[in-house]
Amino acid sequence: MFARFMSLRKVQIGLVIMGVFLFAAAVGQPFSEHVLGWTPYTFDGNAMGQAPSASHWMGTTSSGQDALSWLLYGARSSMLVGLISAVIGTALSVVIGTIAGFSGGAVDRFLNGVILVVQNIPSFAILFMIAGLLQNANVLLVSIIIGGLEWTGGARAIRAQAMSLRGRDFTAALRTIGEHPLRVILVEVLPHLSGIISPMFLRLIAAGVGMQASLAFLGIGSAAEPSWGLMINYATTQNALFNGQWWWFGPPGVCLALIGFATTMINFGLDEVTNPTLSSKRMTLMRKFLKQKKRQDAAGQPKIGAMA
Amino acid sequence: MSIDVQDHPPLDKGPEPDLEVKKQPRFSYKARVQGFKYLGKRLVTYLIVAFISLVANFMLPRFMPGNPADQMIQSIVAKTGNMPSPYALAQIYARYGDPNQNVLVAFWHYLVQTLQGDLGLSIQYYPVPVADLIGRALPWTLYLAIFSTIIGWIIGTWAGAKLGWKPGRRLDSIVTPIAMFFSSIPAFWLGLLLVWFISYKNGWLPPQGAYNESLAINLLDPTFLTSVAIYSILPMATLVLVGFANWMFTMRNMMITTVNEDYVQLARAKGLKPNKVLRNYAARNALLPNFTGLAQSIGASLTAVILAESVFIYPGVGSLLFAAQGTRDYPVMQGVMLLIILVSLVFNFIADSVYVLLDPRTKEK
Numbered sequence: 132m133f134a135r136f137m138s139l140r141k142v143q144i145g146l147v148i149m150g151v152f153l154f155a156a157a158v159g160q161p162f163s164e165h166v167l168g169w170t171p172y173t174f175d176g177n178a179m180g181q182a183p184s185a186s187h188w189m190g191t192t193s194s195g196q197d198a199l200s201w202l203l204y205g206a207r208s209s210m211l212v213g214l215i216s217a218v219i220g221t222a223l224s225v226v227i228g229t230i231a232g233f234s235g236g237a238v239d240r241f242l243n244g245v246i247l248v249v250q251n252i253p254s255f256a257i258l259f260m261i262a263g264l265l266q267n268a269n270v271l272l273v274s275i276i277i278g279g280l281e282w283t284g285g286a287r288a289i290r291a292q293a294m295s296l297r298g299r300d301f302t303a304a305l306r307t308i309g310e311h312p313l314r315v316i317l318v319e320v321l322p323h324l325s326g327i328i329s330p331m332f333l334r335l336i337a338a339g340v341g342m343q344a345s346l347a348f349l350g351i352g353s354a355a356e357p358s359w360g361l362m363i364n365y366a367t368t369q370n371a372l373f374n375g376q377w378w379w380f381g382p383p384g385v386c387l388a389l390i391g392f393a394t395t396m397i398n399f400g401l402d403e404v405t406n407p408t409l410s411s412k413r414m415t416l417m418r419k420f421l422k423q424k425k426r427q428d429a430a431g432q433p434k435i436g437a438m439a
Numbered sequence: 440m441s442i443d444v445q446d447h448p449p450l451d452k453g454p455e456p457d458l459e460v461k462k463q464p465r466f467s468y469k470a471r472v473q474g475f476k477y478l479g480k481r482l483v484t485y486l487i488v489a490f491i492s493l494v495a496n497f498m499l500p501r502f503m504p505g506n507p508a509d510q511m512i513q514s515i516v517a518k519t520g521n522m523p524s525p526y527a528l529a530q531i532y533a534r535y536g537d538p539n540q541n542v543l544v545a546f547w548h549y550l551v552q553t554l555q556g557d558l559g560l561s562i563q564y565y566p567v568p569v570a571d572l573i574g575r576a577l578p579w580t581l582y583l584a585i586f587s588t589i590i591g592w593i594i595g596t597w598a599g600a601k602l603g604w605k606p607g608r609r610l611d612s613i614v615t616p617i618a619m620f621f622s623s624i625p626a627f628w629l630g631l632l633l634v635w636f637i638s639y640k641n642g643w644l645p646p647q648g649a650y651n652e653s654l655a656i657n658l659l660d661p662t663f664l665t666s667v668a669i670y671s672i673l674p675m676a677t678l679v680l681v682g683f684a685n686w687m688f689t690m691r692n693m694m695i696t697t698v699n700e701d702y703v704q705l706a707r708a709k710g711l712k713p714n715k716v717l718r719n720y721a722a723r724n725a726l727l728p729n730f731t732g733l734a735q736s737i738g739a740s741l742t743a744v745i746l747a748e749s750v751f752i753y754p755g756v757g758s759l760l761f762a763a764q765g766t767r768d769y770p771v772m773q774g775v776m777l778l779i780i781l782v783s784l785v786f787n788f789i790a791d792s793v794y795v796l797l798d799p800r801t802k803e804k
Contacts, residue, residue, distance in 0.1 A: 141616070244484075251488045253783050255742040257495065260776045263764055264499050341625060345746055348627050351764055363628060367750070372635045380635070384628030391623025396616070408696055414607025 136404045139412070145396030148389050156210035159203030169197035171204050171357035183378055190378035193369050198362075202382055205359040209340045209390070212274050216339030217332045219278025224285035225328060229316055231286070232293025243290070246283050254280035258342060262351045269353045273343045281338055285331035289324055296320050326405045333394040340390050344383075359383035474795040481791045485784045492780045496773050497549050500535045501542075508535035511769065515565050527560060535769070553777070559770035563763060569774040572759060577778070579649055580755035583671065584744045587678035588737045594679065595686025596729050600722040602687065603694020615691070622684030626743040630677040630750035637673065644673055647752035674751045678743060682736075686729055693725035700724075730797060734790035738783030745779075 136142055164170055167188070175187070175195040183190045189199040231242035258276045262268035296302055305315045346352045347360025350368075354361070366372070366380035403410045500508075508531050515523050523531070530552075552559075558569035598618075602611045638646035650656070651666040658664070697703060698721050706720040707713075741756075748757030756775050763771035 247484045248487050248491070251485060251784060251787060252492070253739070253742070253780055256776045256779045256783075257492075259760075260496070260499060260773065263772050264769065337623070344625055345627065345742070348625075348746065349749060349761060349764060363631065367631060372631060373639055375635070375640070377635070380628075380631055384625060384632070387628065388620060388624040392620045395619045395623060399615075399619070402692070408699065409606075409692055411607055411612065414695075415612075418605075418607050 136400060139400040139403060141396045141403075141411075142400035145393040145400065148393035149397070152206055152210055152386070152390060152393075155203055155206040159206050163197070163200035163203045167197060167200055169200045171196050171201040173197070182376075189382060190376070192365065192379055193371070193374070193376070198378055198382065201357050201362050202359070202386065204357040205362060205383060206386065208270050208356050208358045209343065209386075211270050212277075212343040213336035213339040213390070215271070215274035216277040216281070217335035219275060220282040220335040221285065221328060221332050223278065224282035224289055224331065225321075225324070227282070228286040228289025229293045229320070229324075232290040233297055233312070233316065235294070235297075239290075246286050246290075249280060250283035250287075252280055255342060255345070258346065259349075259351065262346055268343075268346050268351055269356060270343070273346065273352075274339055277339045277342055278335065281335055285327060288327045288331075292324055292327060293320065296323055326401070330398045330401050333398055337391045337394040340387065344387050359387055477795055478788075478791060481788060485788055489781060489784060492777060493550065493553065494546075496777055497546055500769065500773075508532055510767075511535060511562055514562055514767070518562070518565055523566070527566065530559060558774035558777070561763075561768055561771050563766045563768040563771065569770045572771060573756065573774055573778055576754060576756045576759045579753060580741070580744055580748065580757065581782075583674055583678065583748070583753065583755065584737055584740050586671075587675050587682065587744070588733070588740050590675065591679040591682035592686050592729065592733055592736075595683035596690045596726065598683070599687040599690025599729075600694055600717065600725065603691040603725070604698060604717050604721065606691070606695050606698075611691075615688075618684040618687055621680055622682075622688075624681060625746070626677055626681045627746040627750050629681060630674065630747045633673050633677055634750065645670055646673075649754050671753075674747050674753055677747050677750075678740065681743060682740065686732075689732070690722075690725060690729055693728060694721060697721045697725045727797060731790060731794045734786050734793055738786030738790075741779050741783060 169175070169187070173196070175191060175197065177195075178184075178187055178191045179193055179195045181187060181191045187197050187199070189197075189202065191197055192201070227242055227246070231239045231246070254277060257280060258268070258273065261276065262272065265272070302315055302319065305319060306312070343352065343358060344360035344363075347358045348364045350364050352358060352361055352364075360383070362383045363380055366376070371379045403412075407413065511531055512523065512528065515527075522528070556570050558573070560566045561569050561572055564572065598614070602614060605611070634646045637643050645651075649667060649670050650663060651670070654660070654663045654666055656663065700721075703716060703721050706716045711720075744755070745757030745760060747753070748755045749761040752758055756778070759771060760775045762768070763775070
């Protein structure tokens with residue numbers, strides 16, 4: 132299954148993009164400091180609002196900050212927000228979903244109610260309120276709020292799956308031989324939930340990255356953390372659009388879109404593996420077969436299915 | 440042509456299916472009660488959410504570092520040159536924390552005020568009530584949200600039905616990744632690109648605003664309405680481009696599953712025209728998830744609309760929020776947020792009602 136997953140073109144593209152961004156997040160900061168010689172905090176007075184050149188590979192902002200180093204610093208905060216909110220959200224949904232699904236009864240009813248309520252809270256509105264009041268939205272705050280509010284879809288799916296797993300023979304067998312319920316859940320059941328957990332994790336990454344960028348774009352993010360959203364915010368407030376400084380407002384948006392794109396691609400690949408009717412490989416094979424069959428029919432050759 | 444089933448021997452020798460049980464009227468009294476019960480449960484959930492957001496709205500300023508009430512009074516004094524009226528003062532203290540008042544009493548006052556539609560006075564436009572500001576901005580936002588969602592829904596559903604009808608062919612393998620990329624673009628950034636390319640570079644469409652400001656607002660004046668339509672092309676296009684792909688994907692995937700169903704095969708075998716099979720057999724059933732999602736997503740699209748509005752300086756709720764954020768106009772920010780939560784709850788409830796109407800399974804136990 133893993134080999135099939137990895138062999139899909141969509142998954143390969145998605146994983147490569149995510150890998151590049153993770154790499155940029157990991158080494159971007161020292162790279163821009165030591166190799167490029169610029170950080171978002173340094174201003175080059177000789178190059179203000181310049182197009183890409185040898186000394187500034189991706190141009191500068193109108194106050195002389197290097198756009199590439201800003202982009203690299205932004206990759207770090209974006210990936211951090213994405214990963215932290217995904218970890219928090221996934222953990223919450225797995226814990227609450229499995230507990231609700233496995234315990235049933237009053238606990239399940241209560242947890243299901245909590246899920247329903249949290250599901251209807253628009254996370255952006257809450258995030259905006261808190262961030263706006265604090266006049267600050269650092270990476271941790273954004274990720275905690277996103278992770279803390281966006282886990283419900285996953286929890287519902289996991290709850291449903293756990294309910295069906297609870298009735299299966301293998302869990303019943305484990306229970307009868309006196310296995311500890313925690314071990315049953317962690318070792319025997321959790322692997323069955325990977326089909327729900329992994330797409331949820333990816334979606335949460337995209338949600339975290341997108342929300343943080345939106346907040347920063349609105350100017351409520353943390354002004355101390357250089358992020359892609361903040362870069363776009365400065366670009367618009369400092370007339371980069373009117374001046375046609377595409378190297379300033381363009382790349383951060385492309386990066387944001389690429390992260391979303393990569394997670395969707397991987398998720399489509401996961402769908403294809405877990406739900407064979409959606410398999411694009413099989414569909415293409417089928418088309419090819421039908422086409423070939425048509426051609427052979429037209430040429431008057433014996434039909435492929437005519438043996439019987 | 441009619442086939443008399445009675446003359447044929449039964450095909451399988453299993454027990455005779457109990458046909459009598461299933462012959463119930465489509466919407467029996469019981470089923471209807473079940474539907475209302477489901478809606479009632481949903482309504483309770485939404486009321487709880489609304490209450491929680493009211494509590495959050497009330498509590499958050501109290502947890503803030505510094506004293507928002509004093510800050511607010513200071514900025515009003517700085518703006519108008521004299522102290523606000525005693526009534527306004529009392530109101531600010533009631534909303535943003537009075538150390539001399541019991542929290543529960545303060546919350547009760549806040550609740551009563553809010554339920555009466557009194558959201559306090561704006562600081563930026565002191566002393567205009569927040570409710571007035573929102574009332575002026577909300578129609579623009581709803582106009583963008585509803586129309587862009589419906590247009591995106593139509594395009595996405597149509598394209599998804601086409602793609603899912605013959606999955607795996609070249610069109611599918613080209614369009615799907617491109618649409619994925621578009622759906623991942625942040626709405627505000629796509630809006631910026633469109634403004635830059637279409638308005639600043641080529642001057643084809645106005646970059647910002649909602650109507651030609653030399654015209655008076657008059658909903659019966661055709662010139663005014665055309666200007667509204669022209670000014671909304673860019674924000675609409677942004678929201679549609681970002682939003683249509685998700686409809687397309689769900690429709691495509693649902694189509695792929697329904698296309699292989701027996702009744703679709705039967706329709707094909709009957710020799711019906713492919714277009715008719717697509718429209719009346721396959722797409723019709725695949726439509727259900729998209730249909731129930733429609734109302735819900737109008738509420739959910741408010742976030743994207745707000746972001747797009749602040750790009751196009753469209754006079755809706757988003758621009759109001761953006762301006763309020765810059766001047767720390769807390770009453771406006773809180774009012775808008777409360778409103779967004781309530782509007783999305785209303786649309787969620789509409790979605791639930793549609794769901795009950797369309798899907799008979801909700802009427803069962």
